[in-house]
Amino acid sequence: METILSPTLIEVRNLTFNRGSRLIFDNVDLDIRRGKITAIMGPSGTGKTTLLKLIGGQLTPQSGQVEIEGVNIHRLSRPDLYTLRKKMGMLFQSGALLTDLNVFENVAFPLREHTRLPETLIHHLVLMKLQAVGLRGARQLMPNELSGGMARRVALARALALDPMMILYDEPFTGQDPISMGVLVRLIRSINEALGLTSIIVSHDVQETLQIADWIYLISNGKIMGAGSPQELQQSTSAWVRQFIQAESDGPVPFHYPAPAYLDDLLGAFS
Amino acid sequence: MINELQKIGQQVLNSLERLGRAQLFLSQILARLPSLLWRPKLIVAQVYSVGVLSLTIISVSGLFVGMVLGLQGYNTLVNFGATDMLGVVVALSLVRELGPVLTSLLFAGRAGSALTAEIGLMKTTEQLAGMEMMAVDPIQRVIAPRFLAGVLAMPLLAALFSAIGILGGHLVVVELLEIDAGAFWSQMQDKTEFVEDILNGVIKSLVFGIVVTWIAVFEGYDCVPTSEGISRATTRTVVYSSLATLALDFILTALMFSTV
Numbered sequence: 451m452e453t454i455l456s457p458t459l460i461e462v463r464n465l466t467f468n469r470g471s472r473l474i475f476d477n478v479d480l481d482i483r484r485g486k487i488t489a490i491m492g493p494s495g496t497g498k499t500t501l502l503k504l505i506g507g508q509l510t511p512q513s514g515q516v517e518i519e520g521v522n523i524h525r526l527s528r529p530d531l532y533t534l535r536k537k538m539g540m541l542f543q544s545g546a547l548l549t550d551l552n553v554f555e556n557v558a559f560p561l562r563e564h565t566r567l568p569e570t571l572i573h574h575l576v577l578m579k580l581q582a583v584g585l586r587g588a589r590q591l592m593p594n595e596l597s598g599g600m601a602r603r604v605a606l607a608r609a610l611a612l613d614p615m616m617i618l619y620d621e622p623f624t625g626q627d628p629i630s631m632g633v634l635v636r637l638i639r640s641i642n643e644a645l646g647l648t649s650i651i652v653s654h655d656v657q658e659t660l661q662i663a664d665w666i667y668l669i670s671n672g673k674i675m676g677a678g679s680p681q682e683l684q685q686s687t688s689a690w691v692r693q694f695i696q697a698e699s700d701g702p703v704p705f706h707y708p709a710p711a712y713l714d715d716l717l718g719a720f721s
Numbered sequence: 722m723i724n725e726l727q728k729i730g731q732q733v734l735n736s737l738e739r740l741g742r743a744q745l746f747l748s749q750i751l752a753r754l755p756s757l758l759w760r761p762k763l764i765v766a767q768v769y770s771v772g773v774l775s776l777t778i779i780s781v782s783g784l785f786v787g788m789v790l791g792l793q794g795y796n797t798l799v800n801f802g803a804t805d806m807l808g809v810v811v812a813l814s815l816v817r818e819l820g821p822v823l824t825s826l827l828f829a830g831r832a833g834s835a836l837t838a839e840i841g842l843m844k845t846t847e848q849l850a851g852m853e854m855m856a857v858d859p860i861q862r863v864i865a866p867r868f869l870a871g872v873l874a875m876p877l878l879a880a881l882f883s884a885i886g887i888l889g890g891h892l893v894v895v896e897l898l899e900i901d902a903g904a905f906w907s908q909m910q911d912k913t914e915f916v917e918d919i920l921n922g923v924i925k926s927l928v929f930g931i932v933v934t935w936i937a938v939f940e941g942y943d944c945v946p947t948s949e950g951i952s953r954a955t956t957r958t959v960v961y962s963s964l965a966t967l968a969l970d971f972i973l974t975a976l977m978f979s980t981v
Binding site: 506508532533535540544547548549559564605608612618 | 843846847848850851853854855856857858862
């Protein structure tokens with residue numbers, strides 16, 4: 451119950467968001483607790499990444515609000531939004547490293563853009579961040595020389611460069627081999643604890659997320675289908691939650707895309 | 722019938738909306754230019770990328786265009802016994818028209834397409850979104866330096882094109898066709914006005930520089946973030962830039978050189 455008691459950092463209230471005529475979020479409420487790892491899970495295409503973009507202020511909802519430390523992020527002026535974003539790190543699925551800069555310069559990029567620190571201090575800070583993700587030796591490599599897992603670790607070091615209070619992870623485990631996956635899972639957990647961060651992980655990798663999350667929201671069809679600690683969700687009686695967590699191919703989320711009756715479809719052409 | 726009309730109407734509306742977005746984009750770029758003065762390194766790197774790396778194509782093209790002008794001019798003027806005027810023909814054609822216009826067309830194909838592809842790929846690989854989330858304004862950091870570099874590079878490249886073209890003309894007219902070098906240079910100096918010819922040519926290339934680079938950076942920034950989207954955006958950059966160059970050249974020529 452410790453999770454419930456820690457203070458809220460982000461409050462999402464009555465969030466509604468459409469893309470054209472397609473409803474992505476329908477009156478969604480959720481809380482992100484300070485110092486915890488909160489996971490947002492759901493099937494592909496449910497708008498998990500969109501939710502991160504709404505929280506990061508890259509998208510604006512049609513109605514509802516996202517409050518970070520009591521401030522509605524969508525009401526902020528551009529300079530204020532940028533000031534807030536300096537306290538947020540975001541890890542993109544692709545890593546989003548700047549391809550014309552090497553690993554060292556990528557991690558140094560936010561420091562060079564936002565501070566006037568002397569070169570020796572930038573050097574020390576970058577090496578410390580790279581040491582934390584185990585890639586101090588790779589500092590001279592270019593992004594195209596990195597594996598997918600290494601690129602995400604560099605991106606994580608870059609996200610940590612300005613010592614943010616929170617980090618948003620977009621599908622950090624997708625497309626990783628078992629070793630990189632294990633490395634990333636441990637890194638996210640240990641960095642969150644060591645630096646006292648608040649983390650939001652968007653993912654559909656159930657086992658990895660269950661290992662490290664303190665609290666999980668399951669979303670589908672624009673609504674929250676379930677919420678709780680990993681243990682609570684594993685014991686949930688909801689058919690939908692069970693299907694998702696146990697990775698069953700059929701259930702409330704049908705295996706078949708809506709279609710006319712099979713027999714009619716097969717014989718229809720001849721009748 | 723009504724559906725067809727609706728489709729046409731929708732396309733017109735979409736085009737107008739896009740034009741509006743492009744205008745807003747340009748004003749955002751212009752608003753960020755003053756603060757770029759504090760970061761000259763960003764501009765220098767881009768001037769190298771769009772300007773210096775275009776030198777080969779501009780120089781070689783200028784040389785051949787000047788040589789062709791010399792040959793064609795000779796074939797016509799020799800009938801009138803006016804081959805002394807070849808220097809004027811070559812210089813005025815280059816400085817007033819061919820220098821700015823051909824440089825702009827070549828620039829659109831070499832540097833404009835590269836700018837669109839680069840920015841489009843940065844958008845597709847989420848590098849621009851990544852900067853946004855690092856509180857770094859991508860228009861300030863990525864777009865504005867490229868725009869300014871394009872605007873600065875175009876008149877310089879056009880000047881170089883014209884200068885090398887005149888040398889190419891000299892090569893053919895004086896060295897090959899053995900027309901008197903004194904007549905070639907003195908007639909050219911006598912008949913080429915600084916304001917009327919050279920300055921107007923520079924103004925043309927400056928206008929082309931603004932328009933072509935604007936189209937290139939906007940197409941990259943506004944592209945659909947897929948490989949097909951980048952390919953289409955790159956094509957649009959070359960097509961729109963070329964058409965805009967030729968249309969603007971007509972308007973500018975009418976304004977500058979018309980005596981009607």
